[in-house]
Amino acid sequence: MEKDILSILCSPETGEELQLVLDEVSRGRGRGREVLVDSGTGRTFPVQKGIPLLLKGDEINGDGKKTRAFYNLIAPFYNILHEIQGSQRGGEKKLRERILSPLEIGEGDKVLEVSVGTGSNLPYLPRNADYYGVDISFPMLRQCARVLKKYGISGDLVLGAAEYLPFKDNVFNCVFNVGGFRLFNDKPRAIREMIRVAKPGAKILIADQKKSGIPLDLVPRETSPVNVTEIDEWELYCMVFRKKC
Numbered sequence: 001m002e003k004d005i006l007s008i009l010c011s012p013e014t015g016e017e018l019q020l021v022l023d024e025v026s027r028g029r030g031r032g033r034e035v036l037v038d039s040g041t042g043r044t045f046p047v048q049k050g051i052p053l054l055l056k057g058d059e060i061n062g063d064g065k066k067t068r069a070f071y072n073l074i075a076p077f078y079n080i081l082h083e084i085q086g087s088q089r090g091g092e093k094k095l096r097e098r099i100l101s102p103l104e105i106g107e108g109d110k111v112l113e114v115s116v117g118t119g120s121n122l123p124y125l126p127r128n129a130d131y132y133g134v135d136i137s138f139p140m141l142r143q144c145a146r147v148l149k150k151y152g153i154s155g156d157l158v159l160g161a162a163e164y165l166p167f168k169d170n171v172f173n174c175v176f177n178v179g180g181f182r183l184f185n186d187k188p189r190a191i192r193e194m195i196r197v198a199k200p201g202a203k204i205l206i207a208d209q210k211k212s213g214i215p216l217d218l219v220p221r222e223t224s225p226v227n228v229t230e231i232d233e234w235e236l237y238c239m240v241f242r243k244k245c
């Protein structure tokens with residue numbers, strides 16, 4: 001696991017700092033497996049293949065379990081399925097570029113994609129920023145790690161839930177979510193979390209299927225006015241607002 005990310009991570013349970021240590025059992029066997037320790041409660045969170053597993057509690061609640069099982073299963077085929085779907089509707093590249101166009105990503109910015117999946121959006125964004133991706137599906141994140149490598153994108157991945165983002169307050173210059181919002185168990189909480197981890201003035205973008213409803217009523221009044229565009233060919237909405245300065 002990259003040590004740099006530690007400065008912005010926190011425990012999804014307590015919001016406390018995390019410390020990277022070698023766990024006792026593996027240390028005894030001389031193997032040295034990394035774990036993260038909540039400095040408040042002492043609870044440990046594993047790190048698997050360089051990805052910290054930072055879920056609140058031991059499991060995902062409610063429908064989240066079914067959602068995760070679904071994405072765990074389709075992870076190896078997700079990108080190809082989207083390409084096929086895209087080729088029937090004018091191309092995935094065109095769609096993703098259009099959705100992501102309102103983001104204003106500057107040199108050295110920290111950018112978070114909530115429910116990053118296999119990282120299909122990241123190749124369409126500028127390379128001069130640092131990307132962070134969070135998702136509840138480990139197999140989707142493993143595919144995403146391959147995408148980061150293939151396109152030479154600087155990025156760190158974390159297993160976690162949108163409703164309990166394992167990041168400190170006011171960290172990201174930009175936070176976005178494409179195609180995951182309708183799946184979240186607790187949508188009001190997920191929006192609050194996206195706002196919490198964004199820096200004051202940062203842009204927040206949410207895009208998803210129109211039929212699931214545009215969650216305008218969930219955006220708190222103290223943000224900037226919300227701009228909504230509809231992408232009819234794909235039956236999508238794209239909602240953008242800024243965190244209050």
Ligand SMILES: C[S@@+](CC[C@H](N)C(=O)[O-])C[C@H]1O[C@@H](n2cnc3c(N)ncnc32)[C@H](O)[C@@H]1O
Nearest residue numbers: 071115116117120135136137161162178179180
């Ligand atoms: C339709 S995919 C979108 C992936 C990617 N953003 C894209 O544009 O291709 C939805 C993703 O949301 C993730 N997801 C669902 N519920 C989540 C939650 N509560 N927290 C974090 N990720 C979640 C799934 O595991 C899946 O990878």
